[in-house]
Each structure stands twice: as structure tokens, then as C-alpha cells.
Amino acid sequence: MTPILRAGTVADIDALPALWRRAEAGPSTTETADDVRWLLERDPEALLVADVEGEIVGSLIAGWDGWRGTFYRLAVDPAHRRRGLATRMVEAGEERLRSLGAKRLNAIVESEEADAMAFWASAGYKLQTARSRFVKNLS
Incomplete structure (x- = not known):
């Protein structure tokens, strides 16, 4: 069955950590259920989710800070990969962010995730090697 793309709701939050584990994109300290809520x-x-008869098989967070859009947590259940689902989700996220006024989009990707790096490149995103990202955990 073809997954339906829809806005995620509070009712979907509990399914996300399991999806992220199946997709080998495990939950991080900054993306807890409370954070998603x-x-x-x-x-x-x-939050965009891909839903197959009530089962969440994909997720994408398309964040907007009023200046640029950023994608986080693109995850697709392995049983639903290689069918264009990630591409559909990113296209939906791009449309959402474009409608909000975004002129530039970023995708946060772990550099050791070769498949993810290849996906974003194939989706038209360019790796910026001239910049580094600095982070500091506050908790």
C-alpha cells in the first residue's frame, strides 16, 4: 500500500523512536518525545509523517526559523525504502518551506551516513565543505 503523507500529530510521537531505530537513525538527546511535542x-x-494504515513508516521535520528552512530526521522504515518515499517527503517539505518564504534550505545529515549523503546529493543539495557546524549540549 502507498504511504499517505500527512502532518504528524501528538498521537504519532510515541511511534517515532521505534521508527528511528528501525531506520538506524536512533533518537538523540535533543529529540525526545517532549521535544517533538x-x-x-x-x-x-x-513534522511530516508517512502513514500506512496507521503505522508510521517515515518522518521528516521541516523546521522554519523565519529565515531559512532546515530538514531534520528524514527516516524511512527499511521495509519501505527504494520506492521514492524519501523523495516524496522531501518534496512535500520543500513545498511547505517555500510557501512560508524560505529561500534556502539546509539538511542536517550525519557525515558518516553514506546512503543519506548520497540521497541528499541526488535530491539537488550541495555539500558545503567550507563551513563547520559547532554544537554545545546544554544538558
Whole structure:
């Protein structure tokens, strides 16, 4: 069955960690259920999910800070890969962010994830090697 793309809801939050584990994109310290709940309270359409008869088989967070759009947590259940689902999700996220006024999009990708790096390149995104990302955990 073809997954339906829709805005994620609070009811989907509990399914996300299991999806992320299946997709080998395990939950991080900054993306807990409470964090996703907080995100949805502030931006109810930021989370996009792929749903097959009530089972969440894909996720994408399309964040908007008022200046540029950023993609996080693109994950597709291995049983649903190689069918264009990630591409459909990114295209839907791009349309959402374009409609909000985004002129530039970023994708946060772990550099050791070769498949993810190849996917984003195939989707038309360019790796910026001239910049580094600095992070600091506050908790």
C-alpha cells in the first residue's frame, strides 16, 4: 500500500523512536518525545509523517526559523525504502518551506551516513565543505 503523507500529530510521537531505530537513525538527546511535542505546539505542520494504515513508516521535520528552512530526521522504515518515499517527503517539505518564504534550505545529515549523503546529493543539495557546524549540549 502507498504511504499517505500527512502532518504528524501528538498521537504519532510515541511511534517515532521505534521508527528511528528501525531506520538506524536512533533518537538523540535533543529529540525526545517532549521535544517533538514542544515542536508541534509551536509549529503544528513541522513534522511530516508517512502513514500506512496507521503505522508510521517515515518522518521528516521541516523546521522554519523565519529565515531559512532546515530538514531534520528524514527516516524511512527499511521495509519501505527504494520506492521514492524519501523523495516524496522531501518534496512535500520543500513545498511547505517555500510557501512560508524560505529561500534556502539546509539538511542536517550525519557525515558518516553514506546512503543519506548520497540521497541528499541526488535530491539537488550541495555539500558545503567550507563551513563547520559547532554544537554545545546544554544538558
